[in-house]
Amino acid sequence: MALSFSAKLMRGVSRCAALVTPKTAPTSCRYFSSAENSRVLVNLNDKTGVATMQLNRPPVNSLNLEVLTDMTIALDKLQTEKDCRGMILTSSSPGIFCAGLDIMEMYNPQEDRLREFWRTLQELWKMMYGSRLATIAAINGHSPAGGCLLSLTCDYRIMAQGKFTIGLNETLLGIVAPFWFQDTMVNTVGHRETERALQLGLLYSGENALKVGLIDELVSPEKVMETAEGQMQMWLKIPDFARQLTKEQLRGPTVQKLAQHQEADIDHFVNFITKKAIQKSLEMYLNMLKQKKK
Numbered sequence: 001m002a003l004s005f006s007a008k009l010m011r012g013v014s015r016c017a018a019l020v021t022p023k024t025a026p027t028s029c030r031y032f033s034s035a036e037n038s039r040v041l042v043n044l045n046d047k048t049g050v051a052t053m054q055l056n057r058p059p060v061n062s063l064n065l066e067v068l069t070d071m072t073i074a075l076d077k078l079q080t081e082k083d084c085r086g087m088i089l090t091s092s093s094p095g096i097f098c099a100g101l102d103i104m105e106m107y108n109p110q111e112d113r114l115r116e117f118w119r120t121l122q123e124l125w126k127m128m129y130g131s132r133l134a135t136i137a138a139i140n141g142h143s144p145a146g147g148c149l150l151s152l153t154c155d156y157r158i159m160a161q162g163k164f165t166i167g168l169n170e171t172l173l174g175i176v177a178p179f180w181f182q183d184t185m186v187n188t189v190g191h192r193e194t195e196r197a198l199q200l201g202l203l204y205s206g207e208n209a210l211k212v213g214l215i216d217e218l219v220s221p222e223k224v225m226e227t228a229e230g231q232m233q234m235w236l237k238i239p240d241f242a243r244q245l246t247k248e249q250l251r252g253p254t255v256q257k258l259a260q261h262q263e264a265d266i267d268h269f270v271n272f273i274t275k276k277a278i279q280k281s282l283e284m285y286l287n288m289l290k291q292k293k294k
């Protein structure tokens with residue numbers, strides 16, 4: 001029998017809820033291992049109520065079904081921890097925040113897995129965008145497409161200076177950012193900038209991302225985490241209920257829009273991605289990524 005998404009989540013939570021506390025850990029810090037081989041590393045500081053979630057899937061933290069599932073399980077667990085009030089999302093590989101969705105999930109896919117992959121991304125997006133936690137993205141490297149989307153679900157974005165880029169570049173792959181990716185971008189930088197950025201598949205430098213409001217701060221790579229922690233303190237000075245209700249009023253309608261069209265969105269995604277022409281575009285993009293190395 002097929003399990004519902006929430007049943008799968010619960011099964012995952014009980015499987016993954018083990019608390020792993022290394023001998024060297026500060027006593028106030030609990031380390032959650034969200035999966036047997038830790039594709040995301042999560043710890044919660046009991047003193048501050050702030051959790052850190054690190055993407056940990058080398059080489060580029062691309063988001064496959066397993067990473068998305070682990071993130072969803074970890075976030076669900078943090079949100080049920082009464083004392084957890086904030087989360088910083090970052091990467092364990094400085095230089096790469098997240099390369100976006102794992103293109104191999106979309107290239108020559110099996111339909112069942114493709115559906116589950118997309119549903120899990122939808123669920124994670126809904127949870128992140130509507131999270132009761134104050135969320136800050138510490139973008140310590142490249143952040144294209146799905147990586148940019150993840151950061152956009154947070155309440156505040158701090159990016160590392162350097163040659164890193166960020167943006168919803170889907171059109172460069174010959175694919176189209178779905179309406180809820182677009183909505184998240186519109187809500188952040190406005191309609192006109194989104195029109196330009198998404199049609200051109202713009203990958204912004206940190207400086208340009210700051211200019212258009214795609215990120216909130218640009219700091220040296222070694223300052224990204226401490227800036228995120230400092231900023232988090234400001235967000236946590238606000239009473240939770242007031243901050244959460246305000247967020248819910250501002251973001252709720254966008255989350256509801258996807259919730260109401262979720263099945264149709266999965267059908268549309270599967271139909272689109274499995275088209276011959278789209279498969280060809282993905283193949284060319286994958287080849288281009290490989291050629292780049294030579």
Ligand SMILES: CC/C=C\CCC/C=C/C(=O)SCCNC(=O)CCNC(=O)[C@H](O)C(C)(C)COP(=O)(O)OP(=O)(O)OC[C@H]1O[C@@H](n2cnc3c(N)ncnc32)[C@H](O)[C@@H]1OP(=O)(O)O
Pocket residue numbers: 059060062096098099100101102103104142144145146147169170173175176177178268269272273289290292293
């Ligand atoms: C109706 C709706 C339809 C569709 C909606 C779909 C929405 C899609 C959203 C997405 O997120 S699509 C993914 C878009 N991502 C990208 O365009 C990023 C591609 N990657 C890069 O640009 C670079 O890899 C980099 C992130 C800038 C890092 O560069 P670096 O030089 O450090 O690494 P390298 O390019 O050598 O990559 C190492 C290794 O990883 C493979 N790789 C990279 N990105 C991905 C990815 N997103 N998915 C799968 N694999 C990826 C790359 O090919 C290399 O593999 P190799 O070692 O085997 O050659």
